[in-house]
Amino acid sequence: MQKELQKLGVEAKAAIEQAADLAKLEKVDVEYFGRKDGKLNNLLKQLKDLSVEEKKTIGPMANALKAELSELFNAKKQEFERAAITQAVETEKIDVTLPGRACPAGSLSPLSTVQYELEDIFRSLGFMVLDGPELESDYYNFEALNIPPHHPARDTQDTFYVKGTLRQAQGDKGKKREKLLLRTHTSPVQVRAMQKYGVPLRAVAPGRVFRYEALDASHDNNFNQLEGLMVDENISIANLIAVMKTLLRGIFKKDVKVRLRPGYFPFVEPGFELDIHCLICGGKGCSVCKQSGWVELLPCGMVHPNVLRAGGADPQKYSGFAFGLGLTRLVMMRYGIDDIRLLNSGDLRFLKQF
Ligand code: FA5
Numbered sequence: 001m002q003k004e005l006q007k008l009g010v011e012a013k014a015a016i017e018q019a020a021d022l023a024k025l026e027k028v029d030v031e032y033f034g035r036k037d038g039k040l041n042n043l044l045k046q047l048k049d050l051s052v053e054e055k056k057t058i059g060p061m062a063n064a065l066k067a068e069l070s071e072l073f074n075a076k077k078q079e080f081e082r083a084a085i086t087q088a089v090e091t092e093k094i095d096v097t098l099p100g101r102a103c104p105a106g107s108l109s110p111l112s113t114v115q116y117e118l119e120d121i122f123r124s125l126g127f128m129v130l131d132g133p134e135l136e137s138d139y140y141n142f143e144a145l146n147i148p149p150h151h152p153a154r155d156t157q158d159t160f161y162v163k164g165t166l167r168q169a170q171g172d173k174g175k176k177r178e179k180l181l182l183r184t185h186t187s188p189v190q191v192r193a194m195q196k197y198g199v200p201l202r203a204v205a206p207g208r209v210f211r212y213e214a215l216d217a218s219h220d221n222n223f224n225q226l227e228g229l230m231v232d233e234n235i236s237i238a239n240l241i242a243v244m245k246t247l248l249r250g251i252f253k254k255d256v257k258v259r260l261r262p263g264y265f266p267f268v269e270p271g272f273e274l275d276i277h278c279l280i281c282g283g284k285g286c287s288v289c290k291q292s293g294w295v296e297l298l299p300c301g302m303v304h305p306n307v308l309r310a311g312g313a314d315p316q317k318y319s320g321f322a323f324g325l326g327l328t329r330l331v332m333m334r335y336g337i338d339d340i341r342l343l344n345s346g347d348l349r350f351l352k353q354f
Pocket of ligand 1: 184185186187211213218219220221223225265267268271296297298299300301322323324325326327328329340
């Protein structure tokens with residue numbers, strides 16, 4: 001038995017040493033140390049048949065051999081495991097010196113860029129920047145602006161009516177049951193602002209407006225405006241012109257040619273149209289300015305007393321001016337965009353230029 005043990009020890013050590021990889025080492029494990037049929041275990045099972053004397057000498061020998069082989073086996077196993085880790089680290093190494101992968105960054109639409117610039121200009125003049133609902137009531141869109149039902153001015157701003165009524169929603173001070181429509185201009189914010197904040201007041205309200213419109217190079221059915229309103233004691237046309245000039249200088253960074261002509265809007269008296277020399281064709285005439293050399297950009301005027309009243313302001317004490325800047329058209333002039341439909345097209349070939 002002693003000789004058999006020694007022989008098995010030599011054999012097992014050689015097998016462990018010669019195992020070329022982890023898989024082979026596992027085979028050695030089964031062959032020698034397997035519980036069921038491992039060679040070492042089979043031999044150890046015979047210990048019980050030995051005499052007490054033999055057990056005393058061979059027992060410790062067997063245990064020492066078992067411990068020695070187990071130590072050898074574990075050392076070899078660890079060697080393979082370490083090698084596997086080193087190999088994984090080598091092959092999966094991250095080269096931190098490689099250039100990064102460029103992540104395509106979006107950019108602001110030119111409409112937003114110009115809107116934000118305008119907001120900054122007006123904030124610096126002490127104006128609040130307000131928001132108004134795109135789904136508006138007939139009252140705020142027309143009646144509160146001195147445009148009663150059946151007034152012909154409604155025809156110039158035909159719109160999309162929506163089924164259903166507005167029941168005094170959004171602090172609506174109008175009639176209880178109001179026809180709903182997509183607002184045709186940002187002017188409804190004038191009365192909403194005066195009702196909410198009182199007067200004196202300085203506010204601008206940029207936003208989307210909608211019209212049932214025949215489309216062409218300068219007309220869309222969904223475009224942006226920026227409403228402006230200043231109400232205080234002793235506000236005059238001089239204040240209006242000063243603010244318009246500051247606005248245009250701030251956006252174009254140069255003096256642009258403008259003309260002021262009388263314009264009719266039921267919610268201002270007197271009313272004006274401020275046109276800008278067409279910057280697409282330099283005034284020669286093109287499809288954007290309809291061959292006239294001028295683009296309608298900034299209708300404005302002194303707030304009508306009926307509108308002040310609707311907003312809760314006393315027209316005997318207060319006066320004010322208002323304007324409705326065609327923001328989309330301003331963007332076209334600023335960047336030389338010759339077709340308004342490009343702005344809402346979502347066409348990346350167009351948008352990526354900004
Ligand atoms: C109005 O909308 C008035 N609410 C403006 C106003 C406010 C006047 C306060 C007085 C006091 P108008 O319909 O002209 O007015 O439109 C204002 C501007 O919006 C126009 O000068 C033009 O620049 C732009 N605009 C009008 N229709 C379109 C359209 N279909 N597509 C693109 N821009 C348009």
